[in-house]
Amino acid sequence: MRILLVEDDPTVRSFVLKGLKEAGHNVDQADNGKDGLYLAIGEKYDIIILDRMLPGGIDGLNILETLRGQKNNTPVLLLSALSDVDDRVDGLRAGGDDYVTKPFAFSELLARVEALGRRGHNDSAPETSLTVGDLSLDLLSREVRRNGQKIDLQPREFRLLEFLVRHAGQVVTRTMLLEKVWDYHFDPQTNVIDVHVSRLRQKVDKPFETAIIHTVRNAGYILRPTQD
Amino acid sequence: MAEDRSPPRRRWFRRRQEKQPDARRRRWPIRSAGINFALGYGVLFLISATLFLSFIWWSSTNLLNQHVRAFIETDAQELQKRWVYGGAPALGDAITDRLEQNIDDDALYLLIDRHGRRLAGNLPGWPVAIKKMNHFYELSIRRYTFTTPAEFKAYHLPHGFKMIVGHDIRGRTLLSTVITRTLIWCAVMIALLAVGGALVVRDLFRRMVGSIARTASAVANGDLNHRIALTGSETDLVAETVNTMLDRINRLMEGVRQVSNAIAHDLRTPITRARNQLEEALFSATSPDELRTAVDKAIGDLDHITGIFEALLRIAQIEAGSRRSAFTMMDLNQLLANMAELYEASAEDAGLSLHLDIVPLPPLFGDERMLQQALANLLDNAIKFSPPNSTLTLSAHPVPAMPTPETAAAEGTPAGIDISVQDQGPGMNDADILRAHERFFRAESARNTPGSGLGLSLVQAVTSLHHGRLTLTQAHPGLKVTLFLPLTQEAEQNARHTISTENPS
Known part of the structure; x- marks a missing residue:
């Protein structure tokens, strides 16, 4: 993916830059709001990572508002040290697609960037079914089949699986699952998400030869179709 | 749209209201509440004293007048009887007798014949003002060296004779002097009382405000545990509000203090742990794996620290009530x-x-x-x-809800x-x-x-x-x-x- 990174802190910038390049992305960078805005308007990117507070009179929200004002719908991920719920709401209201607060784990940022990049591609007509490898989900009848065999899932388990399937091949973090599947925005002390994922695995993976839901150490989970 | 415009208008209105006391203050130069208080009371007292004394004046003169008139009437009847018994000479004698026996020298008489000649009495002549008979007149007359008010009534006697019976009402002048003097003394005393009262009231006010001011300045100087003593007076309303406010400030300050203490103590521990781990790995790690494990643990500690920060900030934010x-x-x-x-x-x-x-x-x-x-x-x-x-x-x-008799009706909510x-x-x-x-x-x-x-x-x-x-x-x-x-x-x-x-x- 072609990514624009606008971040003034050199350490954070080079850290993110390096990580994204290692993950195989093509990254442009800017260290102030003016250059950032110039690049964001002049070039075509798949995703823009914006720091909220930038030197040079133009901050992240200004850039975002200018872009949206020009009907530019490039997905924008806001990066900020402002962790207030209100700040987050402000950022999303201005047209941001996701919000990551500093300090962050790189795996979290990468997972969210890839999820956003994917979303940019398939904004087409609503699907009625999803298929990954031998797994298929009927979104209307809420029926799940693997290898033709029907799997009974609770409504929440279905939503969890649906989210994993929609992001198949991508790492999804626990925080992402809590936010997107449960719509919760707090930090649980216990392993609530892990338990739900392991329950899902009991039904989706255990009765079959190969597992499709994998744990990614220090990051989260990934649903990878069986290679055959 | 109308609702949009209403807040500025209301603000403008408030500003106008605020201006008015300024204007009034400029017209009325005294700022001290105590003196204003005393002045108000002084004026009130003075007005009531004046009203009160006026009433006394009015009712006493009324009484005096009635008394004088009754006296004149009876005296005239007596004298008319004398006429019946002995005609003009007997009446003249009676008048002369009475004037001689009148120690107070307040009786006034005049008897004239048909030609207007004075037969008896102490009036020098028929007063011009008296024209009607059987009618009371109040006139000022000159007696000896002074002028005095007097009440008169003239009577017709047979054969064209006329008689005036009168009474000097100098007593009323005396009464008016007494009352005026009383009023002046009253004013002096009220003025003294008002000044004294002003001092007392001002002192009282100062003492009331002083207790609040002392607490406020103590708090301003950093002693947050100082509270205004409740005295049972009207200022308790302010005192209680201020005390509640201070309690809240104290609690907030306590919160800030706790947070800073917490940062000092509880965040140091995980930071120290992370630092030590990294340092130890730097000096003694022999393989990349060992180094990686140490860094991993340090990241874990840092995440923990971030978590604590987030929680602290969120608590502080919630407690500030902004959420x-x-x-x-x-x-x-x-x-x-x-x-x-x-x-x-x-x-x-x-x-x-x-x-x-x-x-x-x-x-x-x-x-x-x-x-x-x-x-x-x-x-x-x-x-x-x-x-x-x-x-x-x-x-x-x-x-x-608590099942009190009042709320019993609202049961179910x-x-x-x-x-x-x-x-x-x-x-x-x-x-x-x-x-x-x-x-x-x-x-x-x-x-x-x-x-x-x-x-x-x-x-x-x-x-x-x-x-x-x-x-x-x-x-x-x-x-x-x-x-x-x-x-x-x-x-x-x-x-x-x-x-x-x-x-x-």
């Missing part, structure tokens, strides 16, 4: 069901069964996310401290909602329960479990934000944590509604 902007009418039933669904799995994973005891609840005006967070903290805690194969209970039910989480873990002793909501407090028995000691502080803050109450009780075995959330926030909700219609942004 009430997110209050909406919300469905607690849905919230509880979702939370139970989320945690039921972790409970089962830990070998616990989550028992639900939830009755349908009325909607609540509150912050959904904050309540989710609070509930999550309680469930996290309960799961953390429960022994395997025990039961966890999440219960919620409306609390009826609950006062609030109790949400409680009960575990069968080790529980807490009474001393720990008292300190449980303090930031960073961890019971001795919980030292070895992971956590920051901020969970309950956050729950406490969220509860306070909703004007609720957090109670911890021993459940033998285990601990029961109850959140009481009051439903009586319609007023606030209405207020919010007005605000949101005023600025539709």
Whole structure:
């Protein structure tokens, strides 16, 4: 993916830059709001990572508002040290697609960037079914089949699986699952998400030869179709 | 649109109202409340004294007049009788007699014949003003060397004779002098009393305000424990408000102090640990794997520190009350069901069964996310401290209003909602329960479990934000944590509604 990174802190910038390049992305960078805005308007990117507070009179929200004002719908991920719920709401209201607060784990940022990049591609007509490898989900009848065999899932388990399937091949973090599947925005002390994922695995993976839901150490989970 | 314009107009109106006292102050130069008070009282006293003395003056002169007139009438009748007995000479003698016997020298007589010649009496001649007979006249006459008011009545006698009977009413002048003098003395005394009163009242005011001012200056100088003494006087209203304000400031300051202490003590520990690990790895790691493990652990510690920071900031933010902007009418039933669904799995994973005891609840005006967070903290805690194969209970039910005679009619409208989480873990002793909501407090028995000691502080803050109450009780075995959330926030909700219609942004 072609990514624009606008971040003034050199350490954070080079850290993110390096990580994204290692993950195989093509990254442009800017260290102030003016250059950032110039690049964001002049070039075509798949995703823009914006720091909220930038030197040079133009901050992240200004850039975002200018872009949206020009009907530019490039997905924008806001990066900020402002962790207030209100700040987050402000950022999303201005047209941001996701919000990551500093300090962050790189795996979290990468997972969210890839999820956003994917979303940019398939904004087409609503699907009625999803298929990954031998797994298929009927979104209307809420029926799940693997290898033709029907799997009974609770409504929440279905939503969890649906989210994993929609992001198949991508790492999804626990925080992402809590936010997107449960719509919760707090930090649980216990392993609530892990338990739900392991329950899902009991039904989706255990009765079959190969597992499709994998744990990614220090990051989260990934649903990878069986290679055959 | 009309609503949009109304706030500025109201502001303009307020500004005009504010200006008026300024103008009045310019016209009235005295600022001291005590002196104004005394002046007002002085003027009031003076007016009442004047009214009172005027009334005395009016009624006494009236009485005096009646007395004089009655005297004149009877005297004239007597004299007319003399005429009947002895004609003009007898009457003349009688008048002369009377004048001789009149020690007070206040009787006035005149007897004239048909030609207007004076036969007897002490009046020098017929006063020009007296024209009608049988009618009272009040005239000033010259006697000897002075002028005096007198009451007269003229009578017709047979054969064209005429008689005047009169009475000097100099007494009335005397009375008026006395009353005027009284009034002057009154004014002097009232002035003295007013000045004295002004001093006393000013002193009183100063003393009242002084106690508040002393406390305020003590607080300004940093002594936050100073409070205004309640005296039972009218200033207690102000004193109580100021004291409540000081209590709140004190609590907030205490919070800030706790946070800074916490940062000083509790954040140093994980920071030190991370630092030591990195340093040790730097000097003694022999393989990349060892180095990696050390860095991994250090990152874990840093994440922990970040978590503490987040929690501290969130608590501070909630306690400042700024988060009430997110209050909406919300469905607690849905919230509880979702939370139970989320945690039921972790409970089962830990070998616990989550028992639900939830009755349908009325909607609540509150912050959904904050309540989710609070509930999550309680469930996290309960799961953390429960022994395997025990039961966890999440219960919620409306609390009826206190059954006082006044509210008996309103039965059926609950006062609030109790949400409680009960575990069968080790529980807490009474001393720990008292300190449980303090930031960073961890019971001795919980030292070895992971956590920051901020969970309950956050729950406490969220509860306070909703004007609720957090109670911890021993459940033998285990601990029961109850959140009481009051439903009586319609007023606030209405207020919010007005605000949101005023600025539709």
